[in-house]
Amino acid sequence: MLNFDFYNPTLISFGEGRIAELDRLIPAKARVLVLFGGDSARRTGTLAEVQGALADREVLLFGGIEPNPSYETLIEAVALVRREAVDFLLAVGGGSVIDGTKFVAAAVNYAGEPWEILQSHGSKVTQALPFGAVLTLPATGSEMNNGGVVTRKSEQAKLPFRNKLLFPVFSILDPSKTFTLPERQVANGVVDAFVHVVEQYLTYPGDAPVQDRFAEGLLLTLIELGPKALSQPQDYQVRANLMWVATLALNGLIGAGVPQDWATHMIGHEITALYGLDHAQTLAVVLPAMLQQRRAAKHAKLLQYAERVWGLSSGSEEQRIDAAIVRTRDFFEALGVKTRLGDYQLGQEVVEPLIAQLEAHGMTRLGEHRDVTPAISRQVLQACL
Numbered sequence: 001m002l003n004f005d006f007y008n009p010t011l012i013s014f015g016e017g018r019i020a021e022l023d024r025l026i027p028a029k030a031r032v033l034v035l036f037g038g039d040s041a042r043r044t045g046t047l048a049e050v051q052g053a054l055a056d057r058e059v060l061l062f063g064g065i066e067p068n069p070s071y072e073t074l075i076e077a078v079a080l081v082r083r084e085a086v087d088f089l090l091a092v093g094g095g096s097v098i099d100g101t102k103f104v105a106a107a108v109n110y111a112g113e114p115w116e117i118l119q120s121h122g123s124k125v126t127q128a129l130p131f132g133a134v135l136t137l138p139a140t141g142s143e144m145n146n147g148g149v150v151t152r153k154s155e156q157a158k159l160p161f162r163n164k165l166l167f168p169v170f171s172i173l174d175p176s177k178t179f180t181l182p183e184r185q186v187a188n189g190v191v192d193a194f195v196h197v198v199e200q201y202l203t204y205p206g207d208a209p210v211q212d213r214f215a216e217g218l219l220l221t222l223i224e225l226g227p228k229a230l231s232q233p234q235d236y237q238v239r240a241n242l243m244w245v246a247t248l249a250l251n252g253l254i255g256a257g258v259p260q261d262w263a264t265h266m267i268g269h270e271i272t273a274l275y276g277l278d279h280a281q282t283l284a285v286v287l288p289a290m291l292q293q294r295r296a297a298k299h300a301k302l303l304q305y306a307e308r309v310w311g312l313s314s315g316s317e318e319q320r321i322d323a324a325i326v327r328t329r330d331f332f333e334a335l336g337v338k339t340r341l342g343d344y345q346l347g348q349e350v351v352e353p354l355i356a357q358l359e360a361h362g363m364t365r366l367g368e369h370r371d372v373t374p375a376i377s378r379q380v381l382q383a384c385l
Contacts, residue, residue: 001208001257008252010144011170014244016236018172019046019134022053022090025170026132030088031058033081035101037065037093041136044180050092050134060084065093068272068279069100071115071152078107078114081129089131091168094185095140095192098133099148102166105129118150122161133171137181138243139189139280141196141250143171151273157361158273160265173247175240183230187335188280190226193246194219194331195283199262200255202291202301203368208258215254216308221245223309226335263366264290267377270357277344284332284339289383291325293376297369341384351381 013021026032032054034047041047041063051059062077080086081104091101105128107114116124135143142148147162178186201215222245228238248254267290268282277285295302299321306312306324315323329339341350355374358364366372372380 001206001211002259004257006252006256007164008144008167010168010251012144012173012247013170014173015240016174016176018174019049020053021172022050022132022134023056025172026054026057026088026090028056031060031084031086032088032090033060033062033077033084033086034090034092035062035065035077035097035104036091037063037067037097040180041092044136044177046134046136046177047092050090054090060086065097065100066151067096068149068151068158069096069103071103071118071150072154074100074103074107074150075114077104081108087129089129091131091133092136094135094137094189095142098135098142098168099140099150101131101133102128102142102146102148103150103161105131106161106163106166115152118152118157118159118161120161121159122147122163122166125161125163125165128163128165130169133168134177135171135173135243136177137185137189138173138178138246139185139192141193141247143168143173144247144251149269149279156273156357158269159361160269171247173243175236175243178239178243179234181233183233183336184278186229186233187226187337188278189246190222190229190242190335191280191284191332191337193249194222194226195264195280195287196249197222197254198287199264200258200260202298202305203259203261204298205300205304206258211254211256211258212304214248218245218249218254219309223331226331230335259368261366261368263372263377263380266363266366267354267358267380270354270361270363271341271350274353274357275344275346275350281337281344284337285341285344285384286380288325288329288332288339289380291328293380293383294367294372295321295325297367297371341381347385351378351385354381
């Protein structure tokens with residue numbers, strides 16, 4: 001096992017009706033900006049419920065944060081916070097809204113150009129406004145970690161950032177708030193959480209059986225619950241367990257002391273930035289091809305994955321690895337998330353622009369061994385067609 005520091009200060013308030021806890025969780029004299037996405041927060045009544053819980057405070061609203069939060073939109077929120085002397089932020093939505101809120105929290109008191117926060121991947125952040133979250137879409141784990149991803153449309157750049165100051169103070173997880181989600185968002189959330197786990201697990205043996213078993217348990221749970229979440233949308237227990245799995249997939253626990261990959265995510269970010277696919281759609285496209293292209297370096301863990309997650313113990317080693325990759329692709333497809341670029345009307349013409357973007361953003365040494373060069377990324381993208 002590798003040396004590690006594990007720190008996670010986020011309070012989780014889990015269960016139905018917990019939005020009422022906002023009155024206790026946010027300082028009584030706080031000036032609060034509630035950030036959210038589209039009309040669903042209003043239509044479902046969640047925004048009204050939040051406002052009701054904050055009735056004794058001065059509350060401002062900022063809507064319109066996109067599914068891939070844009071720098072351009074978030075800068076408007078930064079200006080509002082500065083102008084109105086807001087001192088507490090509250091994200092109401094999924095990972096994109098929470099990611100955007102993290103950026104706003106970091107940018108408000110940043111002395112330089114806020115774009116530098118993303119260019120430095122968050123390392124230049126030295127202070128941040130406190131913020132909390134009301135999660136309505138389980139997927140990214142942003143509700144219990146200190147990272148995010150923001151897109152600058154004018155640059156066609158989707159960049160990750162992370163800083164120890166950007167953990168939410170608290171996050172409220174009410175599974176009943178997911179009952180009205182469209183199937184596409186539910187399926188995307190399952191894929192997103194699944195690939196988050198894989199990026200921390202499917203690398204090389206790190207003599208970390210605790211983390212491995214945690215990760216395998218999360219993957220097995222996602223395989224079990226994913227179809228049920230689509231077929232039984234009003235089942236509270238299914239949605240509760242799915243919400244908690246997605247949080248645990250990226251709150252730092254299973255990644256502590258083990259090598260991590262993230263090459264699939266970095267390539268996926270560029271696909272979203274250039275061609276507008278949902279984040280989870282890019283992951284479903286890239287992951288099977290990535291595993292196939294890098295099967296030699298991941299050989300031992302792929303065999304472990306095949307046996308422990310998919311129950312594949314017969315046949316040659318190569319046959320078991322092949323079958324595990326096929327099972328992974330089939331799982332995504334069964335959720336309704338397509339796994340080929342061609343499924344999204346993207347062909348050979350996208351490969352070189354994507355490689356150019358990876359190079360422009362310094363993504364030239366990816367993966368757990370830092371051996372995923374642009375040449376390897378090109379092979380992966382070719383295999384995605």
